[in-house]
Each structure stands twice: as structure tokens, then as C-alpha cells.
Amino acid sequence: MSSAKLRAFLAVARHGSFSAGARALGLSQPTLTTQVQSLERQHNVELFHRRGRRIELSDVGQQLLPIAQRLAALELEAHNLLRDSGRLDSGQLKLGAVGPFHVIEMVDSYRQRYPRIDVSIRVGNSAEVLADLEQYVTDIAVLAGLHEDPGLCAVRYARHAIILFARNDHPLARRGSIAIEELEGQPLLQREPGSTTRAALERALAEAGVTPRMAMEIGSREALREAVVRGIGLGAVSEAEFIPDPRIQPIRIDGDPVHTETYLYCLAERRGSRLISSFFDAAIDAGRAQGAVS
Numbered sequence: 001m002s003s004a005k006l007r008a009f010l011a012v013a014r015h016g017s018f019s020a021g022a023r024a025l026g027l028s029q030p031t032l033t034t035q036v037q038s039l040e041r042q043h044n045v046e047l048f049h050r051r052g053r054r055i056e057l058s059d060v061g062q063q064l065l066p067i068a069q070r071l072a073a074l075e076l077e078a079h080n081l082l083r084d085s086g087r088l089d090s091g092q093l094k095l096g097a098v099g100p101f102h103v104i105e106m107v108d109s110y111r112q113r114y115p116r117i118d119v120s121i122r123v124g125n126s127a128e129v130l131a132d133l134e135q136y137v138t139d140i141a142v143l144a145g146l147h148e149d150p151g152l153c154a155v156r157y158a159r160h161a162i163i164l165f166a167r168n169d170h171p172l173a174r175r176g177s178i179a180i181e182e183l184e185g186q187p188l189l190q191r192e193p194g195s196t197t198r199a200a201l202e203r204a205l206a207e208a209g210v211t212p213r214m215a216m217e218i219g220s221r222e223a224l225r226e227a228v229v230r231g232i233g234l235g236a237v238s239e240a241e242f243i244p245d246p247r248i249q250p251i252r253i254d255g256d257p258v259h260t261e262t263y264l265y266c267l268a269e270r271r272g273s274r275l276i277s278s279f280f281d282a283a284i285d286a287g288r289a290q291g292a293v294s
Helices: 003-015 018-025 029-043 059-086 100-113 126-134 196-208 221-229 274-289
Strands: 048-051 054-057 092-097 118-123 140-144 152-167 187-191 213-218 235-238 248-253 259-267
Touching: 003 018, 003 029, 003 059, 018 029, 054 059, 092 100, 092 126, 092 274, 100 118, 100 140, 100 152, 100 274, 126 140, 126 259, 140 274, 152 196, 152 221, 152 274, 187 196, 187 221, 187 235, 196 235, 196 259, 213 221, 221 235, 221 248, 259 274
Parallel strands: 092 118, 092 140, 187 213
Antiparallel strands: 048 054, 140 259, 152 235, 152 248, 152 259
């Protein structure tokens, strides 16, 4: 059963004649009549009683009318949904991220451009965020570091230096910056295995031949800050993620030899999606405006 035949039936029922129904649909009367007759023959039913120039719905036609009306409403709803989604006047965009620091500023920029798109954020570790993306749970992932995978499309969003921070009474806290060699023997707090901040700092220390004293392994930024406040050791964090606190002081490493990079990811097969492309464009523009993207 074609939607065109149902529309023809509905137009005749609504307007009371084949000629009026044809005008409403912008069709010729013979074309409309053929569509209705084809529907009747296809199912071996009579939908209208023809009484001269007058027509009346048959019993079957009366039963079909409310169904056809509901189908027409659903067809219009589907049309409007596709039209509005194509124009980005409606829709849902699901993001995955390892933390709130960059993704919130991206979403803020995006919502200013496309306020009618519903955006949600699902937070997890890197493995969970990538798995959600690959299983279509999310549309876009925001991750630190580059993950080489031919099935993924990656666009760099930002690059930030990793800085140290110490409690106010720490000898290094009075210094605006230090050489990486000065970390030799210093108590250093480190993040959990798999942390991009930890991996980047460990590489830089190894290249410089510096061996700090690893004071403790800590699995969250909040716990790391609290350990620094209690004087357990020095912390390290991306400068974009450093939260000022009167009890601690940030310390740069001379020359900024350690950095992290934030990337936007989507499935390569979906990069052409207008919804996904619109978020990439808005996020990159926001990063450029803030100087995070070169």
C-alpha cells in the first residue's frame, strides 16, 4: 500500500469529491481517481459509494478514514523531523568525555549556535569513552592524546602545557618556574596508569635523566589536589585543568617541555554527518578564539 494512494483516499474523503480532492493535492482528477480505484482493486474493497456526482464513504472507508488520518499525521511528523534535523533545528547529540574541562566550553559554544539541539555528556575513562563511540552509544568523543585507529576520525582541539603545583610552604612554591632537573629527588604525586598527564611527564623526566621520588599514586584530580594541600608531594596537571586555590601555588617547568593534547573523535564513517560536522566546526572555532587551537 503506497502513501500516495492513502493520501488520495484521504483527500477525497476530506473534500467530498474527486475533483476537490484532486485540486487540494495539485493532481489531475483522472490521476486521483486512478489512485483510489487502484487501492480498491488491490484489496478488493469499495471505499466510496458513487451516487451520481455525490460520493459517500462505505463502511470500510469509514473505518479506514481515522487510520489514514493517523498515518498522514505520522508522515507529516516524520517529514518535519527530517527537515528540522537537516536544518539543525532539532535533534540530539551525545558526547563522551574523560572530564568536563574542555567539553563544557565546547558545548557552551555549540548551544549558542544551535540552541534547539539537545546535547548530553557521558563521562568515563578513555577506554569507556572509546567503546561508547564505537558502539554508537555516543556520537562524538573528547579525549586527551591521539589514538591511532583507521576507523576513527580525530581533530586536535587544544594543546596545553603540564604544570606543577605545590603547597604554599613548599620551597618551590615561591618560584614562578623551575628547571625540570630540579625535580630530582622531589616527592612527586602521580596519576593512575593510563593517565595521559602521567605518561607525558614520565617521558619528559626520562629524556632529561631526572628521577623524582614517587610519593603516591592517586586516581583523581580532586584527591591529587587534596594530597598536595596536605604536603604529601608535588602535583602535576594540565594548565587548563588547574583550579586556583589559596593553599597552593602553580609552578611552570622551564620551556614547557611537557604538554597534553585534546582531540575530538568520531567514527570515520560518520564524519560527513551534518550534526557531527556542526559540532566539530563550532568546537574548533571556539578553540581558536581562546587561543587553544593554532
